[in-house]
Amino acid sequence: MNTMSVATAIRTRRTVRHYLPTEVSSAHLDMLMELAMEAPSSWNLQDRSIVMITDPEVREGITWATGGQPQPREAPVMLAFVAEPRAWEQDRSDIYDLARANQAWNDEFITGFSAASTLFQRDLADRDLLREYAVKDAMIAATYVMLAATELGLATSPMNGWDETKVKKVLGIEHRDDLAIALLMSLGYPAEQRRHPGRRPLARTVFRDRYPAV
Template sequence: MNSSEFFDFLFTRSSVRDFTELEIEDEEIQYILKCARTAPSAGNRESWDVVIVTDEGIREDLADAAFGQEHIKKAPVILVVCTNYVRSMSQYGERGILYAMEDATIASTYMMLAAHSLRLQTCWTGAFDDETVCEILDLPQHARPVALLAVGHGNLPEYRSERMPLEEHVHEETW
């Protein structure tokens, strides 16, 4: 893949909230997770875990915890990406909290790109009640949910959101 193809690949990925009822194959989920394992992580601690949710009742509970966001209920798979503080804090102490968050975030991004390579759609959802998600999934105390990744076959939005000009983000040498 050349740089132009790579940019097109990135540019065509979009958050989708309108999912069809088509199922996702177990092999596709395993591929997505295998790709996530290649993500960089602080000290190679891989301070993230994921809960695969396909059960309709649990997806409904997660949608409620996500303040009624319907796509969480409708997507056939929700990948709940969590930090694993024990892995990073065992090496980095308190700073490991930040590193675990970064590891989980990067792994989530790799999952979305892997899904896109399979022509699946995703939506990163970060607006949810942490405590409720922890209760629903019986997460241990050393884990914190970072993202609810809805994954499935979806209908792309009719328009693409505008992005800020690059100049709004970039500073040279100093701010």
């Protein structure tokens, strides 16, 4: 496999709405999922999951949930990034065991880290921000997928315009109030070439120290 720099992947990635029927190999899907889960996660909660959708019937359901957009019907793979705002309440011993085995964290650190992260999450709950934080983590993972897919010659489309209630119904989690859909993304080989529309100059969008006064 040819390798591509991160900078090149960022500059060449385009949002693609139309796809060839060519299947994405299991090896490529496994690689993309592994790289997605390398994305940073607040307090290492890893409070995000991905549902890989390849079944045509399920993709048709996603077409319904997106108001008839072409990506779910044409792309061989749809990815649903699921945020898990209540993950902090679950057993995290596997996360700590792995960090300990990798010699990244020792027992003293784990004890303090666990207590501090629980306090932090309780504060988020008090301010009704748990969903926001989990969605952020899922979105970072989605960005990793888009860039890694570009290196593999695959195209993606991070999608808007979908109904979360309908998406959850299609995925069989309509009764899970503890879960949120962060993003839908199509994945496959492009059937179109998209030109870069350009970006505003940095002077218009990047500032130092403070946002400019109106």
